[in-house]
Amino acid sequence: MIRRYRVGWLFTMCGSPIQDATVMVEDGRIVSIEETGIWRDAVDLSQWAIMPALVNAHTHLEFSNLNHPLGTEGMTFPQWITEVIRYRQGFGENIAIEKAQAIRSGVKQSAEHGVGVVGEIATLPLMEVAYDRPEVHVVSMLEVLGLDPEREAERIGQARDHAVYPWSSESVSAGLSPHAPYSAPVRLIEQVVQLSQQYQLPLAMHLAESREELELLEQGTGPFRMMLENMGLFQESDFPGGKKPADYIKLLAPAHRAMVVHGNYLAEPDIAAIKQHKETMTVCYCPRTHAYFHHDRHPLEALLADGIRVVLGTDSRSSSPDLDLWAEVQLVNEIFPNIPPEQLLPMVTRDAAFALGVEDSFGRIDPGQKAIVSAFEIGNDCPDVLLAMLGGQPRLWNLGDGLTQLDLATA
Ligand SMILES: [Zn+2]
The missing domain is CATH 2.30.40.10 (Urease, subunit C, domain 1)
Structure with a gap:
């Protein structure tokens, strides 16, 4: 009919x-x-x-039960990460059930905000039970992290299982997410990139998010080093210094689709590296989360000037008040009045669907x-x-x- x-x-x-x-x-x-x-x-x-x-390119639905972001506005990013770790430790024995409940609520909240596709960073594999609304497509991107080399094979095994899982619903598809430079060593990222290539899956990684991350990469020092040392996870060999986001961009380049999440502190050489791979690489700007941390002005205009696809995400309710993607569009319009509004629409539709590898059905x-x-x-x-x-x-x-x-x- x-x-x-x-x-x-x-x-x-x-x-x-x-x-x-x-x-x-x-x-x-x-x-x-x-x-x-x-x-x-x-x-x-x-x-x-x-x-x-609407396509929300980046969020973590397991935080969808929070009524307000963790910590306080303007706090440093490493301080906030400590809050996140503390929050996660608060999950009880029924962690999978509690997370599934929050994720299910997050999918519902997304639908209520007019969002039909969600790029969701999953910390437990195969949470299909939580993605139960047929009108919302969930791209479940399994988070891969851990500096402990002894658990690397196990983590890659989980990522492979997630990549090949036969989802019973057609409104779910898989993706992968090496977490961030301070939580995933280079050799782990390389293997996840390989899986993305092999199984043609989208990949997302937090990168150039904070000044503290840049310091860890460039000098091997700063609050992230202290945090990792306190956790007993710091090794000089993982953070030898002399690295820049551009080095990670080159690592991600062979992925089927690579989304640089945040990119708040991308400098000119980093942007040039993304430009070289712009056929498959995107940058995801999370405006209200960016504002929450009082970061420097986002390099959105420089990225757009180079013809790089920029997409928008809410990030999670641990750093943003809700899952209202349209509020992100409204904020970009306010901060960047020189960008014509019609240029904002592909960031939450066509280009975001491409970033998540669902462009055949959405966008x-x-x-x-x-x-x-x-x-x-x-x-x-x-x-x-x-x-x-x-x-x-x-x-x-x-x-x-x-x-x-x-x-x-x-x-
Ligand atoms: Zn995130």
């Missing part, structure tokens, strides 16, 4: 927005788009602007794509649709299910 929707404004992410378009949907996928609204049997969405379902409104969209009520004769969207709240709609008057009324 073909369903037709007559849409006020359609942002397809593959060309200019179309006013008064009709979208045809069959079996949950978009089959065609007509640049005319003449169909009489179409569902009337003429008061709505529709774009592809555009085009034949073959899933018919899951984000919708904004704009009313009649809206003078500036983008402005209205920026001030609005997206709703997540599955056009494959059909929309009832009730959906429209409660929206």
